[in-house]
Amino acid sequence: MRRYVILFTLLVLFVGVTIWMTAIQQVGMFKMFPPGKVVRETIKHLQIVGAAEAIAIGIGVPVGFIATRRAMRFVSPVLVGIANVGQTVPTLAFIGIAGAVLGMGYRAAVVALFIYAMLPIIRNTYAGINSVDPAVKEAAQGMGMSRAQVTWRVELPLARPVIIAGIRTSTVVNVGTAAVAGMIGAGGLGELIVTGIAVRVTQLTVQGAAPTAALAIILDSLLGEVENVLTPRGLKVMKEKQWQQ
Amino acid sequence: MIRLENVYKTYPDGTEAVKDLNLEISKGEFCVFLGPSGCGKTTSMKMINRLISLTSGKIYVDDKDIMSFNPNELRRNIGYAIQNIGLFPHLTVWENIATVPMLKKWSKQKQLDRAEELLELVGMDPSVFMYRYPSELSGGQQQRVGVARSLGADPDILLMDEPFGAIDPITRSKLQDEFLKIQAKIKKTIAFVTHDIEEAIKMGDKIALMKAGRLVQYDDPATLLTYPKDEFVRNFVGADRVLKGLRLYKAKDVMKEPPVTVKIDEDPARVKKRMEESNTKWSMVTDEKDRFIGWIASDDIKGSKSIKEIYKPPTVTAGPDTPLNEALSMMINSTIGTLAILDEDGKMLGVLSFDIIRDMLGQEESEQQKETKASGEKS
Amino acid sequence: MWQEAWQYFLKNTDKILKWTVQHIYIIIVANVCAVIIGVTVGIFISGKGRERIAEMVIYFASIMMTIPSLALYGILMGILASLSLPSIGFLPVVIALTLYGLLPIIRNTYTAIREVDPDMIEAGRGMGMGETQILLKIKLPLAVPVIMAGMRQAIVMNIGIAAIGSYIGAGGLGQPIFRGIANYRTDLIAVGAVCVSLLAIIVDVVMGRLEWLTTPKGVRIRLRRKS
Numbered sequence: 001m002r003r004y005v006i007l008f009t010l011l012v013l014f015v016g017v018t019i020w021m022t023a024i025q026q027v028g029m030f031k032m033f034p035p036g037k038v039v040r041e042t043i044k045h046l047q048i049v050g051a052a053e054a055i056a057i058g059i060g061v062p063v064g065f066i067a068t069r070r071a072m073r074f075v076s077p078v079l080v081g082i083a084n085v086g087q088t089v090p091t092l093a094f095i096g097i098a099g100a101v102l103g104m105g106y107r108a109a110v111v112a113l114f115i116y117a118m119l120p121i122i123r124n125t126y127a128g129i130n131s132v133d134p135a136v137k138e139a140a141q142g143m144g145m146s147r148a149q150v151t152w153r154v155e156l157p158l159a160r161p162v163i164i165a166g167i168r169t170s171t172v173v174n175v176g177t178a179a180v181a182g183m184i185g186a187g188g189l190g191e192l193i194v195t196g197i198a199v200r201v202t203q204l205t206v207q208g209a210a211p212t213a214a215l216a217i218i219l220d221s222l223l224g225e226v227e228n229v230l231t232p233r234g235l236k237v238m239k240e241k242q243w244q245q
Numbered sequence: 246m247i248r249l250e251n252v253y254k255t256y257p258d259g260t261e262a263v264k265d266l267n268l269e270i271s272k273g274e275f276c277v278f279l280g281p282s283g284c285g286k287t288t289s290m291k292m293i294n295r296l297i298s299l300t301s302g303k304i305y306v307d308d309k310d311i312m313s314f315n316p317n318e319l320r321r322n323i324g325y326a327i328q329n330i331g332l333f334p335h336l337t338v339w340e341n342i343a344t345v346p347m348l349k350k351w352s353k354q355k356q357l358d359r360a361e362e363l364l365e366l367v368g369m370d371p372s373v374f375m376y377r378y379p380s381e382l383s384g385g386q387q388q389r390v391g392v393a394r395s396l397g398a399d400p401d402i403l404l405m406d407e408p409f410g411a412i413d414p415i416t417r418s419k420l421q422d423e424f425l426k427i428q429a430k431i432k433k434t435i436a437f438v439t440h441d442i443e444e445a446i447k448m449g450d451k452i453a454l455m456k457a458g459r460l461v462q463y464d465d466p467a468t469l470l471t472y473p474k475d476e477f478v479r480n481f482v483g484a485d486r487v488l489k490g491l492r493l494y495k496a497k498d499v500m501k502e503p504p505v506t507v508k509i510d511e512d513p514a515r516v517k518k519r520m521e522e523s524n525t526k527w528s529m530v531t532d533e534k535d536r537f538i539g540w541i542a543s544d545d546i547k548g549s550k551s552i553k554e555i556y557k558p559p560t561v562t563a564g565p566d567t568p569l570n571e572a573l574s575m576m577i578n579s580t581i582g583t584l585a586i587l588d589e590d591g592k593m594l595g596v597l598s599f600d601i602i603r604d605m606l607g608q609e610e611s612e613q614q615k616e617t618k619a620s621g622e623k624s
Numbered sequence: 625m626w627q628e629a630w631q632y633f634l635k636n637t638d639k640i641l642k643w644t645v646q647h648i649y650i651i652i653v654a655n656v657c658a659v660i661i662g663v664t665v666g667i668f669i670s671g672k673g674r675e676r677i678a679e680m681v682i683y684f685a686s687i688m689m690t691i692p693s694l695a696l697y698g699i700l701m702g703i704l705a706s707l708s709l710p711s712i713g714f715l716p717v718v719i720a721l722t723l724y725g726l727l728p729i730i731r732n733t734y735t736a737i738r739e740v741d742p743d744m745i746e747a748g749r750g751m752g753m754g755e756t757q758i759l760l761k762i763k764l765p766l767a768v769p770v771i772m773a774g775m776r777q778a779i780v781m782n783i784g785i786a787a788i789g790s791y792i793g794a795g796g797l798g799q800p801i802f803r804g805i806a807n808y809r810t811d812l813i814a815v816g817a818v819c820v821s822l823l824a825i826i827v828d829v830v831m832g833r834l835e836w837l838t839t840p841k842g843v844r845i846r847l848r849r850k851s
Contacts, residue, residue: 209698
């Protein structure tokens with residue numbers, strides 16, 4: 001309950017600040033961004049994040065899953081190692097290189113974001129499926145489940161919370177990375193922040209920063225709910241038990 | 246029912262897990278694969294439902310080669326329970342039990358009915374446990390659900406890999422007893438893996454003792470204990486094999502008529518005379534309705550007027566179905582060294598003493614032929 | 625692009641060194657602040673009867689983490705400007721990095737202290753240790769490796785965020801990247817990106833080693849057995 005109070009207060013704060021700044025209309029010689037522009041860039045921001053995230057899930061989950069198969073047992077440590085090192089590489093480096101190689105703009109931003117978002121998804125999918133108790137898998141196979149049935153009925157439901165946690169992390173990180181991508185001209189809320197910093201008008205910066213922060217918080221709590229809903233009840237009971245001990 | 250012919254299993258790294266295994270388990274028989282770890286017993290069992298593939302040889306189930314089945318179809322018709330239980334943590338108890346029925350596409354109602362029936366069979370109240378999750382159960386309860394799940398679609402064959410291995414000794418022994426009762430009802434053909442000789446003797450109709458991938462001896466428990474084939478078997482069953490063998494007999498099989506029984510209202514002097522005639526130190530006292538109420542020692546009789554004042558109530562008594570090993574330890578614990586065997590109403594059926602058990606064991610050694618019969622009676 | 629970048633690197637080693645030093649300096653200042661505040665807060669909220677406060681603090685800190693760095697810089701600039709403090713350069717970046725560093729450190733301090741075996745504390749009390757001694761002699765030594773793990777996470781993350789901070793004039797290895805983006809100089813971008821990535825990876829490895837070294841010897845053996 002108190003959590004929702006904090007969440008709500010922050011959201012009201014950020015949205016309120018955005019509206020306030022937009023209402024100022026002019027600071028000295030600078031015109032503030034009109035409301036339509038703020039809304040358009042927010043939608044653009046979501047578009048970049050959504051596109052990158054969709055591709056990242058589409059590729060990351062299968063790759064993470066395949067890495068857990070026995071046939072891949074020599075490849076997967078390398079893959080997981082790359083995913084781990086990749087996550088320590090700063091986002092700006094990713095964005096910069098993508099811009100340098102693919103040319104500045106929307107395309108480079110989506111590619112950089114998608115690669116960066118894929119890493120936690122691969123890692124969590126791999127960890128989630130590997131953490132399924134071997135006894136459970138053996139029992140499933142011993143009772144006559146086919147390979148596909150073991151995967152769909154046992155492995156994926158049990159790994160689901162971990163996979164979704166990976167998607168949640170990568171989405172939230174991506175909202176921030178997409179803002180940085182504003183610097184290579186990809187559009188989105190980052191562009192507003194960058195413009196504000198460039199002309200040294202903090203009000204303009206806040207116009208972009210406050211909605212970005214609100215977006216990240218909303219997506220985080222939204223995906224937290226999704227995680228909660230999609231966690232099998234039996235697993236929640238198990239977690240509670242472990243907490244009590 | 247299950248027949249293994251010249252079965253070999255060699256792993257890619259060259260280890261020979263099973264070598265030339267020949268074995269037959271008849272319908273309704275409880276066969277225990279016994280041996281030290283790494284002897285190939287689990288491998289042998291898992292080859293029956295093709296969780297491990299054969300390198301060469303044939304396995305027949307119901308006279309059909311298992312290689313002629315789809316492996317998943319085969320497994321759905323063979324119950325499977327393992328030591329780590331492997332209940333699905335994301336499914337409720339009933340969904341766990343109904344796994345194979347679900348795979349076989351039974352109707353939902355039929356699945357529910359079956360789960361309820363099986364929960365009752367393993368002694369758990371369906372109204373309490375049907376919708377619980379595995380993590381809400383104790384270890385023993387989880388294991389019961391595991392057994393119930395292996396019986397899901399009423400398979401004729403059960404494979405069990407140390408199913409009671411991971412539970413505390415008291416619960417284990419209780420689950421063993423319960424499972425024997427269930428087996429008496431359902432009469433499945435069972436292949437059961439364990440490294441615990443006690444468990445093997447208690448549960449098995451037959452024991453397949455393995456060593457380094459080879460079958461060393463395949464016999465009923467009594468034969469295995471009395472006539473170990475070689476040094477390895479002798480060592481494995483242990484120096485106390487005679488004691489272990491006692492478990493195979495029940496009190497009613499060997500108990501004798503008591504030499505002297507005394508009615509509670511008898512005259513002490515006459516009792517003393519009778520006891521001296523038959524040369525016994527202790528005799529049993531019964532009440533008006535022939536119920537056993539205690540012991541009387543001839544030394545205590547001196548001078549007392551009535552039996553009522555001097556008899557001693559029993560510290561322990563046993564029932565006709567008490568295994569001899571338990572009866573023996575009761576006797577060691579009691580002051581008199583004699584044990585009264587009573588029926589449910591407390592009526593006296595007979596007595597056991599150290600002498601009686603020693604005589605019986607002596608006969609066992611000499612009468613080779615009757616060996617097999619005795620063990621036949623046991624099952 | 626890579627060849628030009630290499631050329632640039634050879635010619636301007638001194639500049640790159642300066643940026644690297646700036647970068648590390650910011651990180652150190654911010655993380656010293658974060659450790660002082662974070663460990664203090666962590667110890668405070670791990671006290672008895674403060675579970676509610678602990679939950680709130682950790683939740684609040686975790687929300688802070690979700691706020692994108694560029695947005696936080698923007699917001700801080702707004703706040704600092706209204707307080708008539710310098711709104712660009714070193715100060716906003718250090719504040720932002722401190723805030724980001726807090727969550728991993730607070731959370732790890734808190735869980736590490738909470739998870740110390742109650743028997744051990746009981747034993748300490750039984751031997752006549754006071755609460756402060758229990759904290760200094762038992763709880764903290766056992767918590768150090770876990771706090772180090774939190775620091776490692778915070779520092780590696782902050783290297784990336786400090787790079788973005790170059791945009792608001794704090795200097796550091798983000799500088800060549802932004803100049804490169806502004807002037808379409810791919811060689812500058814490449815140099816900056818590679819250097820900052822290497823810095824992050826090296827620091828990660830070094831911190832990992834440090835985490836191991838700060839683990840009390842007895843606990844090390846136990847950890848090794850576990851893995």
